[in-house]
Amino acid sequence: MNKALNPTHIAPPYKNRYSHAIEVRADARILYVSGTVGVMPDGSVPAGFAEQVETVMKNLTEILKSGGMDWGDVVKFQGFLTQQADLTTFAEVRQRYFAPQKPAMTVVWVVALADPRWMVEVDLVAAKG
Numbered sequence: 001m002n003k004a005l006n007p008t009h010i011a012p013p014y015k016n017r018y019s020h021a022i023e024v025r026a027d028a029r030i031l032y033v034s035g036t037v038g039v040m041p042d043g044s045v046p047a048g049f050a051e052q053v054e055t056v057m058k059n060l061t062e063i064l065k066s067g068g069m070d071w072g073d074v075v076k077f078q079g080f081l082t083q084q085a086d087l088t089t090f091a092e093v094r095q096r097y098f099a100p101q102k103p104a105m106t107v108v109w110v111v112a113l114a115d116p117r118w119m120v121e122v123d124l125v126a127a128k129g
Helices: 047-066 084-095
Strands: 003-006 021-023 029-037 074-081 104-109 120-128
Touching: 029 047, 047 084, 047 120, 074 084, 084 104
Parallel strands: 074 104
Antiparallel strands: 003 021, 029 120, 074 120
């Protein structure tokens, strides 16, 4: 099992939504997932931010399944948003997918993504012992 590391002599993670670090066992299988965007299986892109985040998370669920993993195996999660105002919606949708153990996490705002229709992109690392 991956182990969360949250030293008590530093400030806790922001709103306790992530872990400062995750220790991965030496014998773990590791899955590196490329940036994933809110594109539907038919190639369409939802117009709304919340719908794009839901699509990203569903796409990531399928990618994790293909590697024999699930959200409980995610050790690092990175989100790239084009609008800072979307952070609350992003956090609300994202939190529904995580197991009790929270991964290490980074969220940043970017000027744009590769396609102007995209409002969010996520990459992650998962590890399963």
